[in-house]
Amino acid sequence: MGKFYHMIESARKLLLSVIACFGIYAFANAQLLKVVVVGLNHDHAHTIMRQFKEGKVVVLGIAESNPVLVERYKKSYQVPDSLFYTSLKQVLDRKKPDAVLAFNAIVDHEAVVEECAPRGISVMVEKPLATTVRAAEKMAALARQYHILLLTNYETTWYKTNHEIYDLVYTRDQIGGIRKMVVHDGHQGPKEIGCSPEFLSWLTDPVKNGGGAVMDFGCYGANLMTWLMGGKAPISVMAITKQIKPDIYPKVDDDATIVLGYENATGIIEASWNWPYGIKDIEVFGKKGYLHGLNGNDLVQKADTGTYRPAPVGELKYPDNLRYLAAALKGEVKEANDLSSLENNLIVVRILEAAKESAKTGRTILLK
Secondary structure: OHHHHHHHHHHHHHHHHHHHHHHHHHHHHHHOOEEEEEOOOOOOHHHHHHHHHOOOOEEEEEEOOOHHHHHHHHHHHOOOHHHEEOOHHHHHOOOOOOEEEEOOOHHHHHHHHHHHHHHOOEEEEEOOOOOOHHHHHHHHHHHHHOOOOEEEEOHHHHOHHHHHHHHHHHOOOOOOOEEEEEEEEEOOOOOOOOOOHHHHHHHOOOOOOOOOHHHHOHHHHHHHHHHHOOOOOOOEEEEEEEOOOOOOOOOOOOEEEEEEEOOOOEEEEEEEOOOOOOEEEEEEEEOOEEEEEOOOOOEEEEEOOOOEEEOOOOOOOOOOHHHHHHHHHOOOOOOOOOOOOHHHHHHHHHHHHHHHHHHHHOOOEEOO
């Protein structure tokens, strides 16, 4: 009898455990963001598809009309046929996502917002926000009219070092006021590092991408500097762009240097498709110290004594775009000058447009 009782009790505990686990799973799944993906011709789409495969997000549908891309992603990430649609309108007529994530050409971001805003669906685009100020302002007007979030995703937003630098400057006053910022963003070139043909077809197009390296990598520095300067636009923008490899990139620049003038500080953005290796770093010079974020995890600090030392880097409240987006949709992100914010990224597009005008005319452009 005792043995039988123990068997029953063990079975009961196992059943309760299974129910508890299923409940936890169901709860966790209920908390996942439900998104629609538009476009797969941006190679950053691999990030969201990896997150989908790892169970970190629920993808309700994917709008992509290129059958080659559909087959490629279907096989790589075991995506069922039922998730694919040929247009964003088609999927949004059937699905109600928390947000739409855009992984298409920059020039197509405007059409995504035009489709989503009247439906009350928030949008996160891959950087930069738009190819022109006109497009950015139209997108912003739609976002405000229909009360949606319009956010921009940058890889460097999730670098712990960048947030540590901000904290050291503004919360702990470690280097005094900012006097100079230098941001390097670049690599050997998109073709050289093996970007997909579909990505290259618009990334190297002056209309679809808005430019070459000046847009692709110049936006990172403009985004970070706008944030570090408290959401203020620079007074002036001066830029030089070069076409070092016209045989590979005949239509766009492949190297850009942008100088931003602020009242008491200078920002230098170095963007290139011509470097021997990939780099995304930032240097910040203050009145009494210096900070160098070497990458997303490693930070070096130098005080006025002249001694370099590694600086500890804290963890992020929102370590990736999905957790940030979930918080933003709940109204938990309050900072207007957030790296992904519409306000910041409208200034980014103004900077990039002024940089292209400066490079074309040889003049320093004053921003109103």
